[in-house]
Amino acid sequence: MANTLLTSDMIAKEALMQFKNSLGFTKGANRQYNDKFAVSGAKIGNKIDIRKPQRFQETDGATVSKQDVVNEVVSLTLDSRKHVAFQFSSQELTLDIDRFSETYVAPAAHALANKVDIDGLAKAAVVANAVGTPGTTPSSLSIAGQARAKLNQYAAPSNGRSIILGSDEMTGLVDGAQALFNPTKEIARQYEDGFIGRARGFDWRESENIKLHTVGAQGGTPVVNGASQTGSSLNTDGWTASVTGLLKEGDVFTIADVYAVNPVSFQSTGKLQQFVVTSDVNSDGSGEASLGIYPAIITSGATQTVSAAPVDNAAITVLGSSGAITTLGLAYHKDAFIFGCADLEMPKNVDMAARAVDKESGLSIRFVRYYDGDEDQLISRLDVLYGWLAARPEWACRVQG
Numbered sequence: 001m002a003n004t005l006l007t008s009d010m011i012a013k014e015a016l017m018q019f020k021n022s023l024g025f026t027k028g029a030n031r032q033y034n035d036k037f038a039v040s041g042a043k044i045g046n047k048i049d050i051r052k053p054q055r056f057q058e059t060d061g062a063t064v065s066k067q068d069v070v071n072e073v074v075s076l077t078l079d080s081r082k083h084v085a086f087q088f089s090s091q092e093l094t095l096d097i098d099r100f101s102e103t104y105v106a107p108a109a110h111a112l113a114n115k116v117d118i119d120g121l122a123k124a125a126v127v128a129n130a131v132g133t134p135g136t137t138p139s140s141l142s143i144a145g146q147a148r149a150k151l152n153q154y155a156a157p158s159n160g161r162s163i164i165l166g167s168d169e170m171t172g173l174v175d176g177a178q179a180l181f182n183p184t185k186e187i188a189r190q191y192e193d194g195f196i197g198r199a200r201g202f203d204w205r206e207s208e209n210i211k212l213h214t215v216g217a218q219g220g221t222p223v224v225n226g227a228s229q230t231g232s233s234l235n236t237d238g239w240t241a242s243v244t245g246l247l248k249e250g251d252v253f254t255i256a257d258v259y260a261v262n263p264v265s266f267q268s269t270g271k272l273q274q275f276v277v278t279s280d281v282n283s284d285g286s287g288e289a290s291l292g293i294y295p296a297i298i299t300s301g302a303t304q305t306v307s308a309a310p311v312d313n314a315a316i317t318v319l320g321s322s323g324a325i326t327t328l329g330l331a332y333h334k335d336a337f338i339f340g341c342a343d344l345e346m347p348k349n350v351d352m353a354a355r356a357v358d359k360e361s362g363l364s365i366r367f368v369r370y371y372d373g374d375e376d377q378l379i380s381r382l383d384v385l386y387g388w389l390a391a392r393p394e395w396a397c398r399v400q401g
Contacts, residue, residue, distance in 0.1 A: 006093045006100055008354035012367040014097055015382050016356035018106045019365055022113035024207045025120050025330070028162030029337040030391070031362030032076075041345020042385055047075045048340045050391065076340040076389040082115050083383040084108040108382050116339070116386060118209045121164075123337055123390045124328040124398060125211070125250040128276040128294055129154070132400035134215055134320030139172045144200040147331035147397040153269045155262060156333040156395040163202040165329040166210040169401040170196065202331060211328045215320040216247040220287055224255060227312040232278075232296040236316060239283040246289055247281040250328075252319040252398070258297070259307040263394070268307040274319070295394065329399035336395035341386045351378060
């Protein structure tokens with residue numbers, strides 16, 4: 001029986017399947033494929049517009065109180081193009097797809113998926129909600145319950161939730177969970193695979209791509225410098241003077257008597273609002289520092305974030321000790337982070353070229369094989385074009401360890 005030659009379409013479809021199966025963090029995110037580039041092909045810098053859900057306030061009585069509909073549209077920039085290049089002979093096109101995939105396609109697709117996950121997990125730096133102690137590996141599933149409570153406080157939907165941790169954190173939690181009441185099948189999986197499948201309302205994932213964060217140097221007795229500040233920056237003083245790296249991008253802190261509010265009822269949660277520093281901060285010679293923060297301090301309206309603006313000299317407390325190194329695991333609803341993918345343009349006059357798309361999973365990948373005259377060889381490559389957006393960081397929570 002004659003061998004059947006592998007085609008570019010067969011290779012592209014296999015690459016897409018392997019790419020999809022190799023994703024970790026991205027599987028739990030909102031994945032959006034945009035087909036407007038299907039003909040012309042997308043390029044670095046193209047944008048996808050995404051509309052966020054409306055937020056309304058309730059009113060009392062029979063009389064209608066009209067509210068303006070604010071179409072909040074955020075743009076996701078396709079700012080990452082990654083590829084893996086490899087070589088194979090025409091004779092190897094006679095291999096069956098499984099053998100060919102094992103040798104070439106699967107390793108290449110896995111490398112691409114790994115990078116996509118790394119880029120997505122980097123968005124943990126913009127998440128303010130946090131549980132756990134920086135530098136201390138969690139050993140109890142109670143930390144997942146704390147993360148669940150955080151998501152509930154910010155009205156994240158109860159479905160579509162995932163939690164992703166590093167191997168050390170997963171091991172600590174599996175060891176701590178074995179004595180708890182669990183379905184027999186779940187206990188068996190924990191014992192055999194060292195892995196938690198589903199618990200505390202989350203689908204669990206494990207990754208070695210979890211971001212590490214080093215807490216800033218801090219120093220002094222920091223306080224708010226000036227009453228009634230609102231917006232995305234905060235003037236502070238009381239720090240140790242002239243400290244470089246006082247706070248690092250991703251540091252989390254609270255302000256005395258500034259409480260979070262539920263985004264639906266706008267009632268105080270009774271928990272201090274956590275803020276994340278959006279860029280590195282140094283103190284000046286007087287111990288003053290201006291902090292870029294998220295979320296913004298907003299005291300009223302449909303986007304209210306806090307119960308009240310801080311008073312002058314309100315105490316500031318940074319989460320974690322100076323220089324503590326922490327893993328940034330994440331508990332998140334799928335709409336907290338959006339992964340956008342689009343079709344790359346198809347080249348002409350090449351040996352082989354095909355594109356595979358899965359609209360349901362929001363993925364697109366391109367396979368091309370071409371002749372390199374400078375090196376006198378045929379080169380194959382797999383490419384993806386994508387971008388990440390932290391659309392609702394409040395629907396995520398760091399699980400620190």
